[in-house]
Amino acid sequence: MAFTLEALIIFLVRVVGSLPVLRWAFVGAVIAILVDFSDLFQKNLIHLGGVGEYQEFDKWADLVYMVAFLYVALRWEGVKRNIAIGLFAFRIVGMVTFEITSSRAVLIAFPNLFEFWFVFAAALQHWWPDYVLTRIRLTGWLLLLLGLKMFQEYALHGAQWLDKYRAIDVVADWWNFLTKWI
Numbered sequence: 001m002a003f004t005l006e007a008l009i010i011f012l013v014r015v016v017g018s019l020p021v022l023r024w025a026f027v028g029a030v031i032a033i034l035v036d037f038s039d040l041f042q043k044n045l046i047h048l049g050g051v052g053e054y055q056e057f058d059k060w061a062d063l064v065y066m067v068a069f070l071y072v073a074l075r076w077e078g079v080k081r082n083i084a085i086g087l088f089a090f091r092i093v094g095m096v097t098f099e100i101t102s103s104r105a106v107l108i109a110f111p112n113l114f115e116f117w118f119v120f121a122a123a124l125q126h127w128w129p130d131y132v133l134t135r136i137r138l139t140g141w142l143l144l145l146l147g148l149k150m151f152q153e154y155a156l157h158g159a160q161w162l163d164k165y166r167a168i169d170v171v172a173d174w175w176n177f178l179t180k181w182i
Contacts, residue, residue, distance in 0.1 A: 006046045080125070093110060104158075
């Protein structure tokens, strides 16, 4: 993977976008995820050599916020912490398998449920610290998060719905659609 000035800028933005989670777990996680998606716009706006193999680049850049999430999760206790560690390890296995195979199907088989779990657990820590995750509740929440994540992974890597579009064009189309009613 060639590392261009464009890739370096996008990577540095991703690093900076990951730092707020170290201070504010929930809000910082939301910021990191939004910054993760922002590279779709940055690729359309910055023209300094391209990114090359975007999926590979993206998975390596994802490690920055995932390690920051893990660092925060290691300070948690009990089931929230243990599940975070297990889901992080699961995602790393998926990333290594993806690097070996370059198959986007691997990304569906190894969804980044760690990300969704972290946001969920950070929300609990922030707003409902006394919420008890019984076995039934935990199973229900994990199934819901897995369903949402599988839909996202399918949309991105299975159906590849967003591969046909430039992020800037999608925003412009939505803006035009919404403002024509005003």
